[in-house]
Amino acid sequence: GCPSAYISLTDVVDGTEITLQFVNVSKNKVLFGSALKLSGKDRLATVEIVAPLPPLRRFVGEAGTYSFDVVWNGEILGSHRLVVQEEVANPEN
Numbered sequence: 001g002c003p004s005a006y007i008s009l010t011d012v013v014d015g016t017e018i019t020l021q022f023v024n025v026s027k028n029k030v031l032f033g034s035a036l037k038l039s040g041k042d043r044l045a046t047v048e049i050v051a052p053l054p055p056l057r058r059f060v061g062e063a064g065t066y067s068f069d070v071v072w073n074g075e076i077l078g079s080h081r082l083v084v085q086e087e088v089a090n091p092e093n
Helices: none
Strands: 004-009 017-024 029-037 047-052 064-072 075-084
Antiparallel strands (some): 017 029, 017 064
16 A cells, blocks of 8 residues: 655644655655645644555655655754665565
8 A cells, every 4th residue: 555644743834834755765765745724723732633644655766765754944843763774685585
Protein backbone atom coordinates (compact mmCIF):
# COMPACT_ATOMS: atom_id res chain seq x y z
CA GLY A 1 0.00 0.00 0.00
CA CYS A 2 0.87 3.64 -0.13
CA PRO A 3 2.50 5.27 2.88
CA SER A 4 1.15 8.29 4.69
CA ALA A 5 2.58 10.99 6.92
CA TYR A 6 1.09 12.01 10.27
CA ILE A 7 1.61 15.66 11.18
CA SER A 8 0.55 17.27 14.47
CA LEU A 9 0.84 21.04 14.93
CA THR A 10 -0.23 23.63 17.47
CA ASP A 11 -0.48 27.43 17.34
CA VAL A 12 -1.84 27.31 13.78
CA VAL A 13 -3.47 30.38 12.28
CA ASP A 14 -6.45 29.60 10.05
CA GLY A 15 -5.38 29.50 6.39
CA THR A 16 -1.71 28.77 7.07
CA GLU A 17 0.00 26.92 4.21
CA ILE A 18 2.73 24.35 4.83
CA THR A 19 4.60 22.07 2.46
CA LEU A 20 5.42 18.43 3.06
CA GLN A 21 8.48 17.56 1.03
CA PHE A 22 10.59 14.45 0.46
CA VAL A 23 14.28 15.28 0.11
CA ASN A 24 17.40 13.38 -0.94
CA VAL A 25 19.62 14.77 1.82
CA SER A 26 22.84 13.46 0.24
CA LYS A 27 22.17 15.57 -2.89
CA ASN A 28 20.14 18.36 -1.21
CA LYS A 29 17.40 17.75 -3.80
CA VAL A 30 13.64 17.92 -3.23
CA LEU A 31 12.13 14.83 -4.87
CA PHE A 32 8.50 15.81 -4.37
CA GLY A 33 6.42 18.22 -2.37
CA SER A 34 2.80 18.75 -1.50
CA ALA A 35 1.24 22.02 -0.29
CA LEU A 36 -1.32 21.77 2.50
CA LYS A 37 -3.66 24.55 3.63
CA LEU A 38 -4.53 24.30 7.32
CA SER A 39 -7.68 25.42 9.01
CA GLY A 40 -8.33 25.93 12.67
CA LYS A 41 -10.50 28.20 14.72
CA ASP A 42 -8.53 27.88 17.97
CA ARG A 43 -4.76 28.50 17.98
CA LEU A 44 -4.49 26.50 21.22
CA ALA A 45 -5.99 23.40 19.61
CA THR A 46 -3.91 20.68 17.99
CA VAL A 47 -4.23 20.30 14.21
CA GLU A 48 -3.71 16.70 13.11
CA ILE A 49 -3.15 15.74 9.47
CA VAL A 50 -2.78 12.36 7.80
CA ALA A 51 -1.35 13.05 4.35
CA PRO A 52 -1.28 10.23 1.80
CA LEU A 53 2.07 9.83 0.04
CA PRO A 54 2.91 8.33 -3.34
CA PRO A 55 4.84 5.03 -3.46
CA LEU A 56 8.36 6.00 -2.39
CA ARG A 57 10.02 3.48 -4.73
CA ARG A 58 9.34 5.96 -7.54
CA PHE A 59 11.64 8.50 -5.89
CA VAL A 60 14.28 6.42 -4.12
CA GLY A 61 16.68 5.23 -6.80
CA GLU A 62 19.77 4.70 -4.71
CA ALA A 63 21.06 4.15 -1.19
CA GLY A 64 21.40 7.30 0.87
CA THR A 65 19.75 9.54 3.44
CA TYR A 66 16.31 10.96 2.74
CA SER A 67 13.97 13.08 4.83
CA PHE A 68 10.36 14.15 5.08
CA ASP A 69 10.30 17.84 5.97
CA VAL A 70 7.37 20.01 7.03
CA VAL A 71 8.18 23.51 5.78
CA TRP A 72 6.48 26.82 6.52
CA ASN A 73 7.66 30.15 5.17
CA GLY A 74 11.01 28.66 4.13
CA GLU A 75 11.69 27.15 7.57
CA ILE A 76 11.67 23.46 8.48
CA LEU A 77 9.19 22.92 11.33
CA GLY A 78 9.86 19.21 11.62
CA SER A 79 11.75 16.45 9.88
CA HIS A 80 11.97 12.67 9.85
CA ARG A 81 14.99 11.00 8.28
CA LEU A 82 15.19 7.69 6.48
CA VAL A 83 18.39 5.81 5.71
CA VAL A 84 18.09 3.63 2.62
CA GLN A 85 20.62 0.83 2.22
CA GLU A 86 21.24 -1.55 -0.63
CA GLU A 87 19.90 -5.03 -0.07
CA VAL A 88 22.68 -7.58 0.27
CA ALA A 89 21.91 -11.03 -1.09
CA ASN A 90 22.38 -13.90 1.35
CA PRO A 91 24.95 -16.26 -0.26
CA GLU A 92 23.48 -19.22 1.66
CA ASN A 93 20.14 -19.04 -0.20
